[in-house]
Amino acid sequence: MKTSLKASVALVALAAPAFAQDIAQADNEWFTAGSEAVMARAEAEVNTAQAQNIILFVADGNGVGTNYATRLFAGQQEGGLGDDYVLSYEAFPNAALVKTYSVNGQTPDSAPTAGAMNTGIKQRNTVINLPSEIAVDDCAAGLETNLTLLSEIVGDMGKEVGIISTARLTHATPAAVYSRTANRNWEGNADLPEGCEQRDIAAQLGDALESGLVDLALGGGGRYFFPEDVTGDEGYAGRRTDGRNIVEEVTGMGGQFAWNAETLEGLTPSLENGPILGLFEDSHMEYEADRTDEPSLAEMTAFAIDTLSQNEEGFYLEIEAGRVDHANHAGNLARVVTDGVAFAEAVQTALDMVDTSNTLIIVTADHEHSIAFNGYCGRGSNILGLCMDTNDAGIETNGEPMLAADGKPYTVAGYLNGAGSILAPVEEGGEFVGSRPELTEEEATDLDYLQQALIPNSSESHSGEDVAAFAIGPWSHLVNGVMEQNELFHVMNYALNAE
Template identity: 65%
Template sequence: MKTSALAVIAAMTASGAVAQDISQADSDWFTAGQATIEQRLALQPNTNRARNVILFNADGNGVGTNYAIRLFAGQQAGGLGDDHVLPYEAFPNMALVKTYTVNGQTPDSAPTASAMLTGVKSKNTMINVDGDVAVGDCANLPGNELTTLTQIADQMGKSIGVISTARLTHATPAAAYAATANRDWEDDSLLPEECDTQKDIAAQLFDAMEAGLIDLAMGGGRQHFLPTAVTDDEGRTGTRTDGRNLVEEITALGGQYVWNDEGFAALEAGDGPVLGLFEASHMQYEYDRTGEPSLAEMTSAAIERLSSNEEGYFLSIEAGRVDHANHGGNLHRVLTDGVAFAEAVQTAIDMVDDTDTLILVTADHEHAIAFNGYCGRGSDITGLCMGINDAGVEHTGEPELAADGKPYTVAGYLNGAGSVLVEQEDGSYSGERPEVSNEEAMDADYLQQALVPMDSETHAGTDVALYAHGPWAHLVGGTIEQNVIFHVMHHAMTAE
């Protein structure tokens, strides 16, 4: 029987047709699998030079978090979830990416963004600085700044845009224009007095816009651009102590500044820089968003504006708040921001020509998120793990129970604010796992149960995925170091 089966499969492969004596040949699963193979066989490498490169980064969206987003998106669309395909999951090329840094088994977003934009790994906490420099060592910063992909793209005559739902001075967006020995130095009030060899990150964004390096920047972080004596349009005061109003300085360059969705919608065409600062700190979570544009809307506006440059553009887009909701142990907001990220990717796919535009979709790191079993299909990703239905497909509707006799959620965290251990009066931690209903677990404000008590859940060192579509996307494959992402983009932009 074994020899016969192998012979049938060999014949099927040679002929390119499905052998009719395979009993499951008419199965939807079987025919879909064969169709996938046919699609893969038809793929041809695109070796055009990439006129445009778009790097999408959903901060904290590792393989596990992405799995949860996939289920959530599919379930929101009325399906069971696990068979859903996110827009970038349909890209023809992908790789696993190792995210460790020079000194960290677990990274933060500063060196991971640096690796993607410079081609080398560096230390945690630092942005675009050689790994030989110690964190916070201002004296040794000069001469150890790394050349970025944005600088290379600018020298090629390309336009540069950076978008984030976090503060524009936060680690990932800052990697597009800044070099700093400490990612926390977002304005001058946070810069050590003895550090006179580098500027704060917000001031570096002004310099980059003045020099023509950054043509468009949209996100949060308004407080770091305004002095303490200035109150913004939403009643928040600035945090700069040097008296500089960087918003006014940028508009004095002929730039446009917007702070809400109305101003965003009224942006005018022109050659001057565009600065959008939609919150004093981070932009709102997608679940709570009012009065400011979505990530997809910012993506659309950026592509439309940057596309006017005949030499092309480089665009960095970050869904920064996926990370923040993970830190908070609030899975519902992780997922709504994750879906908003997927919508932004789809917007880009719809707007660009894949013959000359390379789109990369990745994450900088994963989180300490985990998934319980054995859950039946259709168990709500934010809810309880329901039993597997032996007589059908969808779950039984009855929660699985742990050894303590209580139900448990599909997803949880290894550590974080939702820890089942509670601090006692003597400083020790103890407690038992509280019981939770499916309705309680699915509340948007629910914090997933965690083990180790921490105010903020941590990153994890596990691999993330990289999805690629467009010129030289076929260079993406296997398991790669994170700094290789730079080299893929650089080769695509400069290929002869």
């Protein structure tokens, strides 16, 4: 059932400023575009049907600032100025700002943020899907407590569950779909403290594939699924010290396994005989800019939807672009935005394959990074390059670099901390001093360039800023305003159970 939002009084009120009197700028393209956009919103209908399918897209570390950089990059790659470009999910009818703090962190990591979206409660940094009173590393308490996961709710409804990540499948965001742990770093059994009886995260995924809690899992992290005396198909050694071969367990129960793009393409998109596991790297999958024999995020998305949609009851699919986060940590904006574009393409793939009348799609991030933007750049300044001056007589930048007080140019984007810091130690353990180097457009736009940063850190940090959430489909209008991150779980749960 769809409930119309159209109200004659509201329409009259909206129309009055445009038509009650002559407006000099009424023929201006910005004016007409703005008017049409508002009228489209006024005429929109909300979908209050029960959701058959849920797709949660998470671009790890893709806060409002990072998303802005990706938008400009995508638009400039297509020959535009970038500012007015619309990423696939930015056209969704509903959006909100999401507060990402954790129970004990003004700035969160991906464990409590992903956990909040999969359980409906905020959690403690480093801990996945345990109550907030459980301390980090409290193995015993972690064994005694648990939270109900969205995947379990969906499974009880007879639906399929899938996970995709360009990071390790045992990393925090994908792990939040199926695991509970007092430390997100306990990815393999060798990572567990001595005497801890908690199951490592990879073992929990193996259990979930065997029990049917998870039906499909595609991503990286093969090292944690093979024993140390076994070499994976790509030539890497396993790291399990308990002898468990989770890949053999999956194939032994009739399931299918893929380790590169070709073998994924050769799989049958069916769960009839067992689950599907794809492990495409020893650790994280390659950045999109470096990808060779690995499936793209869009290709994995298409395969997963093909497979999971065969269940008439529906599915829950979480899709993570995990390496947006890693490139931010490296201070390497070129790879951030390249993976960001790949993420937007995956969202478009899903939109092309599903019916949003019965599928709720939420696109969001778990947290932001310490990315920052300089001014006053003219339109068309390369988001990866130097901040160029505005053109007083035109639209596009005049092509002259803006200069700081030190007489040197600077980039459009930078970081507050990270490996690209302009400060360096005089000697080992000495005081940090430094000055900004000269910089050319060619140097700044190189794929491997690290953006200038202020505070020296080997790895740039997350920040506590809000992220955006975009939504389309049943009950997507509940994604609005300024929300707590755990409320996204409740939107999905409500849509699944609406009558």
